[in-house]
Amino acid sequence: MQRAMRLLEAASSHQYGAPAKQLARESGLALPTAYHLLRTLTHEGYLRREKGVFVLGEASEQLSSxxxxxxxxxxxxxxxxxxxxxxxxxxxxxxxxxxxxxxxxxxxxxxxxxxxxxxxxxxxxxxxxxxxxxxxxxxxxxxxxxxxxxxxxxxxxxxxxxxxxxxxxxxxxxxxxxxxxxxxxxxxxxxxxxxxxxxxxxxxxxxxxxxxxxxxxxxxxxxxxxxxxxxxxxxxxxxxx
Incomplete structure (x- = not known):
């Protein structure tokens, strides 16, 4: 859970999204681990993948609200x-x-x-x-x-x-x-x-x-x-x- 939150925090700092490698580096996670968590977060609606970058999804916006x-x-x-x-x-x-x-x-x-x-x-x-x-x-x-x-x-x-x-x-x-x-x-x-x-x-x-x-x-x-x-x-x- 903490690792997933670190990825979400990293993604939220990029208005126009960021690629998986950058989010992994900023979160201090190994790339395979980051890929796995990013897929899960995308499936749950916390992130969206658009043109190779990840941006916050509707579920994250609701959580923030x-x-x-x-x-x-x-x-x-x-x-x-x-x-x-x-x-x-x-x-x-x-x-x-x-x-x-x-x-x-x-x-x-x-x-x-x-x-x-x-x-x-x-x-x-x-x-x-x-x-x-x-x-x-x-x-x-x-x-x-x-x-x-x-x-x-x-x-x-x-x-x-x-x-x-x-x-x-x-x-x-x-x-x-x-x-x-x-x-x-x-x-x-x-x-x-x-x-x-x-x-x-x-x-x-x-x-x-x-x-x-x-x-x-x-x-x-x-x-x-x-x-x-x-x-x-x-x-x-x-x-x-």
Missing amino acids: SGARHHRLGMIGKALEHWRDAIGVPVYFAVYREGEIEVVGVADTPANPAVEEWADFRETGHAHAIGQCLLGQLGDEERQDHLDRYPVQSITRYSVRDHRTFLRRLDGMRRMQPIVERQEYALGTVCAAIPITAGNTAATMAISLPSNQADRLLPAARQLQSEIGKLLGTLAFSISI
Whole structure:
């Protein structure tokens, strides 16, 4: 495996490919061994042979993309963990992508657990702060398309109950202000979400607390919002994930 990886690394350093002898020399491998591994890597799709030289194949590109994605998710996770510890609340990061609400990362602790997703977050965006914040950033047509697919319905006794009332609520939201939701998605929980401008993509960071600590919600949200600019570079990576 290590020898094969050395060949792939050598091949990746040549934009227009390299012949077997050169890759063997750069990898420190005997030519017969290099030939055998190159045939295997080509058969598996990690390399392609074109006009006598070897270039990276589709499988290598997918592997590289997967590794970069993992790295970006790790960066986002560390950023969320930082604010979880600094503020003492669960912290969430979500985006609206390809017509769906997507929670990219969550940081919590056993003492301060995140909200349990007992009803699909994607289908209940009208009921939780994350969804309300994301839907509030959409244009009328895109928002209506979402609500046509996922109609407004009561999730708890505190939830908004109809389409028209929900749209009035969105229209009344103040730009760049935290969106607060109290027990609309999960009984015993209050949440706040902060809109984030990340290119053309709707994004949000959110926090949650037990309802008996509701007095902490807005101060914690404002603390996060006041520092959020430091995270934007890291969080923006998620848009390409």
